[in-house]
Amino acid sequence: MTPLLLAPLGLAALAALIVPLILHLRRRNEDVPLDFAAMRWLEALPRPKRRLRFDEWLLLALRLLLVALLALLLAQPAVLGWEDDAPRVLAAPGVDPAAARKAAGAEADLRWIAPGFPALGESKPPSQASVSSLIRQYDAELPQGAPLTILVPPVLDGVDAGRLALTRKVTWKAVAAVSGAVEAKPAPAPTLAVRHAGGASAAPLRYFRAAAAAWEGAAGFTAEAGDTLPARGAVLIWLRPGPVPRSLTDWVEAGGTALVVDSASLAMPAASAPLWADEGGEVLVEGGPLGAGRLMRFTRPLAPATAPELLDPGFAEALRDLVSPSAPPPARVAAAAAAPTGDAAPYPLPPRALSPWLAVLIALAFLAERLMASRRRRFAA
Numbered sequence: 101m102t103p104l105l106l107a108p109l110g111l112a113a114l115a116a117l118i119v120p121l122i123l124h125l126r127r128r129n130e131d132v133p134l135d136f137a138a139m140r141w142l143e144a145l146p147r148p149k150r151r152l153r154f155d156e157w158l159l160l161a162l163r164l165l166l167v168a169l170l171a172l173l174l175a176q177p178a179v180l181g182w183e184d185d186a187p188r189v190l191a192a193p194g195v196d197p198a199a200a201r202k203a204a205g206a207e208a209d210l211r212w213i214a215p216g217f218p219a220l221g222e223s224k225p226p227s228q229a230s231v232s233s234l235i236r237q238y239d240a241e242l243p244q245g246a247p248l249t250i251l252v253p254p255v256l257d258g259v260d261a262g263r264l265a266l267t268r269k270v271t272w273k274a275v276a277a278v279s280g281a282v283e284a285k286p287a288p289a290p291t292l293a294v295r296h297a298g299g300a301s302a303a304p305l306r307y308f309r310a311a312a313a314a315w316e317g318a319a320g321f322t323a324e325a326g327d328t329l330p331a332r333g334a335v336l337i338w339l340r341p342g343p344v345p346r347s348l349t350d351w352v353e354a355g356g357t358a359l360v361v362d363s364a365s366l367a368m369p370a371a372s373a374p375l376w377a378d379e380g381g382e383v384l385v386e387g388g389p390l391g392a393g394r395l396m397r398f399t400r401p402l403a404p405a406t407a408p409e410l411l412d413p414g415f416a417e418a419l420r421d422l423v424s425p426s427a428p429p430p431a432r433v434a435a436a437a438a439a440p441t442g443d444a445a446p447y448p449l450p451p452r453a454l455s456p457w458l459a460v461l462i463a464l465a466f467l468a469e470r471l472m473a474s475r476r477r478r479f480a481a
Contacts, residue, residue: 110174178451231258253277264440291320293330304402353391
């Protein structure tokens with residue numbers, strides 16, 4: 101344990117120690133001597149030299165101590181290495197509280213992996229807590245020598261894509277999950293809304309209809325010969341050649357997703373990039389973000405002769421990956437495969453401030469000084 105001062109310049113307040121000394125010296129001179137009338141004619145005798153002397157030493161010492169403690173408080177004393185190395189136990193959301201308490205022990209400091217790390221019986225943790233981030237935070241704030249046990253359900257939610265790397269080796273234990281846990285549902289298949297001009301422009305329609313039918317889930321499919329725009333949640337497949345109306349780009353900028361044919365005339369986003377390439381590396385679809393949505397375009401005519409991918413068995417899956425929103429990072433894993441490693445560098449813990457304890461000591465010293473300064477015997481004459 102190493103003591104230190106966070107603001108050593110606060111010790112300059114020790115100069116105020118002179119104030120109690122001056123007050124005690126002046127108090128000795130409160131009695132002014134008065135000469136009797138008959139004594140005025142006596143010859144003045146030389147007065148003996150007066151030595152510096154203080155009265156009420158205990159009161160003076162208390163006042164000096166009080167000033168010194170105030171100066172020390174301004175200097176913000178603290179200590180390094182004063183940490184509690186007692187074992188800690190964390191429980192992830194989804195763990196059965198009774199099973200967690202049984203696994204941790206009746207006397208264990210058991211807390212939820214939730215903001216603020218509440219005790220097990222204080223509150224119910226949020227179901228969508230960022231478990232990985234909270235575990236890293238708790239590990240960083242924990243003394244290096246303190247053992248840590250983490251209780252998790254068999255399937256863990258709220259984790260990052262990467263494996264946890266902590267500053268210590270933890271005991272990672274899977275316990276029973278709370279009954280009635282909600283299982284994650286797969287993302288629904290996108291809804292395709294095809295717009296064409298009839299005639300030859302409707303020829304590729306069958307490829308998109310077959311792809312939507314091959315998707316698992318309740319995929320929707322509509323096709324119209326016109327330029328009316330679909331609802332916001334649908335993916336627009338624009339097969340009409342020629343200039344694209346301004347309303348389409350406005351629809352995309354507001355959050356829509358559109359895939360247009362190569363013969364459509366429009367300005368592509370500045371951040372366009374290859375999105376789909378064939379086996380030879382030739383780009384089939386390019387595009388990028390436009391406002392809050394995405395705008396994509398085929399780079400060749402949609403015919404088997406120029407785009408053999410239309411007849412490929414993997415066309416439906418590739419199209420779904422292209423038009424679906426970007427998948428969020430993985431957040432649900434098997435707990436047994438997510439055990440953290442203990443090879444991260446430890447974080448330096450901040451010093452523990454002693455100001456609260458010093459404030460209590462100052463209050464006690466002030467109370468003692470007031471009691472001694474106001475005692476009745478001191479004023480008895």
